[in-house]
Amino acid sequence: MSRDNFDIPEVFRRAMEEAGWDKDENREERGDDGGGGRPPFPRRPEQPGRPNRTIWLLGLFFLLLLSLNWIVTTYTEWLWFTELGYRSVWLKQWGVQVISFVVFFLLAAAVLLGNWHVARRRAMRTTPQFYPQLLQFPGFAWLINGIGLFFAFVFGSAAAAQWEELLLFLNQVPFGATEPIYGRDVSFYLFTLPIYEFLQGWFSSLLLIGLLGLLVIYFLNYLPDVQRGRWQSLLTPAMRPHVALVGALFLALWAVDHGLDLFNLLYSSRGVVFGASYTDMNATRYALWAQAVLMGLTAVAVAINIFRQNLRLPLATAALWLAASFLLGGIYPGLLQRYAVEPNEIVRESPFIEHNIRLTRLAFGLDAVETRPFDYDEAQAQRDVQSNEAGLQNVRIWDYRPLQATYEQLQALRTYYQFGEIDIDRYNFDGEIRQVMLAARELNKAQLPNRTWVNENLEFTHGYGIVMNPVDKVTQDGQPEFYIQDLPPVSSVPLEITRPEIYYGEMTTDVVFVGSDREEFSYPSGDENVYSSYSGSGGVPLDSSLKRLAFALRLADTNVLLSDEITRETRVQFHREISNRVMQITPFLELDNDPYIVAWNGRLVWVIDGYTISGRFPYATPLNGLNYIRNAVKITVDAYNGDVTYYISAPEDPIIQAY
Template sequence: MRNLKLLPALIGATVVIAVILYVAFYFIFLDLFVDLWWYQSLKLEAYFWLRLLYKFFLSGGVTLAFFAIFFFHFWIASRYLGINPADELLSNIDKRRRFQRFADTFMNGSAAVYTPISLILAIFIAIPFYNQWESTLLYFFGSDSGVTETVYGKDVSFYMLSYPTYMLIQQEMLITASLIFCMVGILYWLEHIFIPDENSEFPLGAKIHLTVLIGFVVAFVVWGFMLDRFTLLYTKTHEPIFYGPGFVELRYHLPLIWLEIVTFVATAITAGLFIFSEKHRVKTPFLISLALFLCVAGLPKIQFIPDLIQKYIVNPNPVKTNKSLMQHNIDATLAAYDLKNIKTVDMTINLDATNDIESWSTQKHFDNLPVWDREFIIDNYKQLQEIRPYYKFLSVDEDRYFVLDHTRQVNLAAREINISKLPPEAQNWENTHLRYTHGYGAAATPAAQDADKQLIWYLRDLNMYSDVGFSVKHPDIYYGQEQFHFAIVPNKLNIMGIAGTDPELAEPYHGEGGIPIPSLFRKALFAFYFKDEKIFFSTGITNQSKLKMRRNITERINRLTPFLHLDKDPYLVIDKDRFYWIQDAYTLSNKYPVSKPADDDFLEGHQDFNYIRNSVKVVVDAFDGDVDFYISDPSDAIIQAYSNAYPGVFKNLEEMPAELKKHLRYPRDLYYLQMKVYAKYHQKSPELFYEQAETWQFANVRGEQVLPYYQTMDFGNCNDAEEFVMINPMTPFNRGNLSMIGVAGTLDQTNCGGAYKPGITVYKFGKDIQVNGPAQVEALIHQNPLISEQFTLWDQSGSRIEMGRMIILPMGNNVLYVQPVYIVSTKNKIPQLIRVIVSVGNEVVMDKTLWSAFNRLKQIYIKNAAEGNGTITSKPALERIKN
């Protein structure tokens, strides 16, 4: 009978245990095993355990520390300090026994109550540390950057690495001290009320304990005030004029903070004297201190005082009162966005362009002008080179390769796998995970091509044909930008004729990437992990099979290093052995002192930030999936802290293979952000900064911004070396003429070696001569009757004219504009480069090739000179141009 009564309890306990085991298996051990195997496949097992150790050490250590703090104070309060028996109690045995009985209840029995309470409170307090454990590593492993901010004189690494952790600790410790004070006070009160024969006065021990707790509360409040000083560095009150503290903050709010500290400490001291004084006689100093503190604490809430200061002191003298503070903002912003070392070249414009045309009259200058935009040529790649319905080009990248005797700019794209265009019945489990497992090869074309001709290919087709020397031993692409499913290779399926053109050349995967599946146990675990029983029951999977997961390179890198922020444009690199992806990664901070925060159009899903460095170059093997991290900016304090925390993960850039290092480039997104900031902050004196008379904006054409674009060109910096740079033109604010051309590259212009040394050069135009901007050049194009008439003829009968990206380059003492013109069929949407337009000064020429257009432009200048419409100061130069 007794067994029957216990049966429901046993069943209930069994169900509870089963649920706990199921949850633990599914959400802890299963993920742990799969992640461990995945890190092992990447040869990063030590990194996996180190991250796990840090996470549980910090999270568990913080929880244990807070539990110990709560438990210690509860234990002290209940066991030692809360009992204060009356004198007559000691002579009365019955009263003494009754007193002892109640005292034992508090001293021993209450432990069963305050132990779980301490644990619950510790977990509650430690939750913010669980969420921010990785950023807390910066505090432990960071070091000084060597850059000092000018307001408080602290190293900027204090704000980026330590300050956020200090704020977190201060808030949590203040909450903890306040909770302990309140709860211990309640515990003393309960002891005092429920234990009989207690004195009316609290015992001295209780008073001392509560006073110590008040002291902790006071200390953490004062620490909070001290940290509040630094919040003034991030005020937005003075925007859009400047960012950071102004006269009001440093001359009014900062002294108020110090007054708050002084009056609060005075209040705490006098409160202690009041508590411990005989019959609480020391009351007046406490009331005076409290009144002063409340008055000072209320002053920041009274807005009319700073408004009066602003109105009668600052506004009549805005530059004089805020000059040094605007300078702080300028210097800090330029440093935070790595803009302090920009090289500026004052470019004098010569209306007579004949000498510049002569110096550019070599074929080499036209071999790399990118007349094919990647936004247009992607349609050609899709129509002509996807070839099979299960391949897809996601985007076209730009790069440079040594082809046909010199460095040439190349467009290229990876042919990735995507089975969404297969018939629905073919999109089954076996095809998705065992058969159509990877992309194959790439397509490449020169960026500079002649118009009205067939597109030239450097690399094409599934047989990887190339007549310029491109050759890849392992062209399979298992990892890329596509949203891949998991794949299991090699397997027992007879896969023929999917990747290459010759079925006899088909061979199983023989790389090193992926997680081995040597046993039924792993098959079962993977089936549970992916919630896919076919993994376990499939007969196509062998003991030699490997599971490839997290094959999207962005997901892959984010999983490994969630503290890095990735550029939106990873790019493909062709190597003789295989393909690689290079991904630019950034370290960000929103705590760089006095630096203006970035706008919200930079990184997708980014945090607010006011500091950025392209500190890491990530290389992903498209065949095996290996991921390597290389530090590209050793001056960055954040990446150095992470490198110290995770030794061996981040390599020096010198360790990168030389063939890959040749293809490093200046990131497009970073350059866009830097130029957006520099458009205002190039005005480095407070007077100019306040006037904003020379503020720039991105050049506009056809209602859209001319965004930075890549260009391979010899700028005459290093012995005729051709540089792969980014070009960015800018105009005055709300004007169409050109103000500057920014050039960002990675060439070491000092030593002219192969070292990676990113830098920006700004070619700045004077104000005395108007320089046409892209919108004005486009107006000249449409005003040309011959060009306009030709456009009208083309833009009909099933086709339309599209204007490509306008190429803008400094050319001697002039600016060269090149405008590609495409004709697009409305049926197949394949664009064709039909003409190129070249413009220098106010002259515009359209032809089929850059070379012929430029020659025609020379003839126009010769004719103008002969007719007296232009001035050629050098007769020998004129003769050379005629010849």
């Protein structure tokens, strides 16, 4: 007879039963004092196992090493926000992220580790004799802890990444307009629904990971039966209620997902326009209701198996859900669209097209557009032109592309200066509004003749001045007629610039140290150079050894510690690129990609438009994934000190109010 015909574990089990080794009642009959009969078959004692102290210390050392970059970055960012006057903003953002991470990390760890350790203990009590006792291995509990904490970290990080949505949810204000399907305020879709969807997805994923872990633990307890395909033996009193409970909760969340999909119909693209269509409202909506109810019944049927083993009811409700998904969610909407909507599309879809137009205009701030008749009169048009001489004087004749090249050729003056994009602005000169074109002269360190550490970090620290010309004037040589030009700036209009240094700009992405013992290069003057020392408040003061060490670690630059020219009065300036600087403070704003520089009260100030955006406005047709936008904020950045100031230009915007 072939060896394959023998079930080795079964043979040993029967032999032990005949010998009376695994009968607890025989133990009482023969006594446990060593007299008479054979002793019971010994089980491997469970040993918790304690890692060596050296391993603990090494683990803590490597954890600290891995966390060093995060610690240094967090500390230096805290210094930066404090110096800029936005520490409370940083604390709020950072605090929400930390609290979210801790709460959801602990919740995930409790769910995963609690279920997995309970499963291990329950399974160990039913491990058959002569089966591999994998769950009793001393290191198995540590393996569970390690895997559980890893997934808890992942789930906690996912929650921390939703800090913006959480802040909007907690601080939401009514929009003041309702959608036409369910009659809910638009704020529900902008602020509340995203959090509901996140929580549903988060808990569903958590329960799914937990359920998979349970199955692995119980399967390992019956590994020989799993290998031989004997699945029936797995449905033990220890496994069945536990798996049924977690599975029922997972299915209940699945039913909630179908319920949330009812609101997502307002983002449907099935019809001729964006938003819920005739088919969505008369077919898909009822399919989702049916799916939600049937999935909820399936969850209840699975929960019943906690108390009794009967898979027929869960299988029946699951089959009904599958049929509803296929027939009501797939076949019926397609038939309705083809044979009821398409032949009468205008009639069927007209109300929904009206919803789309109205809410799209509202989302993009175009709801106040009026249509007015205009009778063209050629004589009146001629009189309008003649009476608007000031407007004609501001008609632009300069193209920014050749003007850019002209600026570089005539006003860069040195190879290490460069101009960013040409901007257009208006100034009042002696009561006359003039439209001008201008650009900032910034420093390009890549073009420095001697790129030493001192030159790049201590001496060449800033750009200098602007160039400005009217949009409608040229010289006899065909060149622009400059209002402001040269180094230092020379102005031919009543506009004086007393602080022309540009420490913060569009192209200043590097880190510099100002206020050191090394004088800073300002501008060339003939064969000589003019130097200065920084006297502003921009940057973090390096007034302690701890700060110098922190920035040396952050920049991976030992010169920060070793340089004798860096003193306690020195300041380190970073986040100098103006858009990046603003985004550090308000990452939830969408910034215009073309900041422009303004001469104001003798200083140079950058102006940036900030927008609140969303892709969650119901029924509004999206453009590049966005269907809501407001120019809600004007932001200024001082080119010398780096001060960032926000001016709310759309106080009625509910998103900026929530922030």
